[in-house]
Amino acid sequence: MINYILQVILYQVLFLMIYDFFLSKETFFTKNRWYLLLTPILSFIIPLIKIPTFQKAVSQDFIIQLPEIVLSPEKVIQNSFEPQNIETSVNYINILFWLGVVVFLILFLVKLIKIINLIRSNEIIRKSDFKLILIPKQRKAFSFFNYIFLGKEIKDNQKEKVIQHELVHSKQKHTLDLLFFEILKIVMWFNPMLYFYQKRITLVHEYISDAEVAKLASKEQYINNLLSNFFQVENIGFVNQFYKSSFVKRRVLMITKKQSKQINQFKYLLLIPVLVFMFFYSSCSSSKSQFEKRTITHYRIADGKLFSYKGDKETYFDSYFGVDPKGLLEEIPFDELPEEIKEQEYAKFRSFRKKFNGNLSFSNMLKFDKFFKTPDGRIARGSIGNNFTSIHPDKLGDELLFIRLSKRPTFPGCEEGDSECFLEKLDQHFFNNFDKTILTDLELDTKKVKVLVDFNINTNGFVEDIDVKAPNKIIGEEAIKVIAALPKMTGGEKYGKPIKANYKLPFTILIE
Structure with missing residues (x-):
């Protein structure tokens, strides 16, 4: 999971770099809006897509395996499990993650309740395509879906332009964009790139509204109104605000900027090589988070060489049984395993513990189950050395005795x-x-x-x-x-x- 999250963040960094360096100064506002909406979605999807590649050819030496036979009394394994207290494993990362989700969800709900209270407690003027909420003793101006909030202290000769500006936000459903990022921020509150995304798409919204309203009057008059007014800013992340001091300079520059040449749209083609790189990286990267069932591979060591062959079963793990691999396979401590594998082992432990009437500790179980990193990056489960003496002959099937x-x-x-x-x-x-x-x-x-x-x-x-x-x-x-x-x-x-x-x-x- 950590590897997946890092890939998502990396891809979002790359997408935003393209936007900042090549697209942000263009007047293709609607295209930029869709770019900022689609690229974060792509960053979540691309790491999950694995382009099929030809599997490496395996020589005949690696198909020939060295079968092993194991016999010993059953009590060996029972006596080794001494009664101990259950060892609990607290996953502090999961706790921190869900704590963050809860905190950001509460903050979101607080902001939403604040909007609802403004609607309920103030005068509403119903128009054909929007509802105007008049807020007394305020100079606020912002929109939320088809609600336009307007402070009564705003001068009458300025109200029309402010309403026209916010009406563009309302008609183009800009609130949905901001809510989309608010939801992403709840789920991935630790991802700083989402905050950058939200800031940029908010600015694009202002560019779109400014461009539409400026068509109805002279640009100079609109700019003067924008510069001569100071409105209070509502501290709510998912509303479209008419005035935000950090955006004013850039909005003025964009209003006065000449329309970008159509040929500049070819800059969006820069996405193609970047997407190719992302697909290639996601497909070729060896990731512990790629924890899915596939045909098992058995690994064995003979004469100092590692042999492998494909089995018939679909499983999460490859298998390894034999003497100490001496570096041919990398043993992995349990704490370093992917979270998905840990959860599988905890479930297995709970199942085994019932059979032993509670007289089984997790640490003792791990003495018999070891984990190795295989050459293709997967996880193999098995045992080394004298752990073979822990299997009763009556429990052995042909698969263990002669490996098919x-x-x-x-x-x-x-x-x-x-x-x-x-x-x-x-x-x-x-x-x-x-x-x-x-x-x-x-x-x-x-x-x-x-x-x-x-x-x-x-x-x-x-x-x-x-x-x-x-x-x-x-x-x-x-x-x-x-x-x-x-x-x-x-x-x-x-x-x-x-x-x-x-x-x-x-x-x-x-x-x-």
Whole structure:
């Protein structure tokens, strides 16, 4: 959201720069009015438009993924969630935003009530196309829709010109323009460009009215009336005021200015390259605020390289599971995530907490869910290292076990692609061949020994790259012997090509 707001403000700055440098001195008042009305709307729309571009071609190496298998007792994940108090997360930015909205909404309503009170409490003279509100003991002159407010202290010979001026505002619905910016100021009260916009369109309104009234009398006479009078200024942002001292000099200059040449209208074509830049920037910028569902991309790391492949599901996140990415993926602290993702995680936490009967803290949940920035700027959710030991074998489906291989590695004696048989054979082989007698001379303080075995099955079906994490060296060496003794298997395939498959198998050895 922050990125979107910054883009809106940037585009409004660019639009106003074009107006100030190239258009503000031209006498195309109506065109300038529409320019000042449409460009802020465009600034809100353009960041939301993403021009389709060709996706980058991905080499075959990045389509081949390194599947992983994870097994461990379910209680590991339950015991790790120690009862704690619920951690509340207060979003002070949201509080400040809504506080500002409320304050500016109240200010707007106060001004509106002030207008209504002036209408109710003063004399009304009904005309065919407007209503004249006479304000006693005042020299005010302004309009609001078809209401023209006129101070009774204004000289009689000046009232006609003032009414004609305000009547132009009324007929051309200038009040709608000012209300439009008032509403924008409520929603984006922190955006200074809206105030600049409102000031400029107010001045354009005066140019339009001056030009219309000056046609009915000599310009010199109208200018003299404008310069010789001082009217009180009503401090209401969405009314058209006849007199505003900061505008008088510019209004006089514009009244006396020669009509701009028609060829000068080509200056509006400057919008074309600026709009092209804006569309290009919005489409190509990598923004965390672009948080929408699309086909998931799975990221894996093998041999120090990052591999990726497209999945089938529509999701907000990409996925990553594996060892420490070592810089290939950038881990993102939860506090730096986009607000949309945070809200998703808070909702997920509330759902999980009910399942754990309240014995779950948000910080502990985040220990198992980590977030990474992917090469294309999206957010990937996943785990690293030993977090794999937090999944129960009964909860694992084919998607986690073999990551949708087109042809799965097959253990001798199992039917092709039978993942359940594959896992049973691995489990049976480990416990049948592991020499438990080596444990008798080890002074261990536990009756359970956990061993995490990491190994690959190459494209020829042989075991290689064995790595074991165990309580001590002796147990680790024995585990390596057992895994090295695995028989030749049928290698796996992905997209019709042989691949090397990686497995992480936590085994628990019970000591009686």
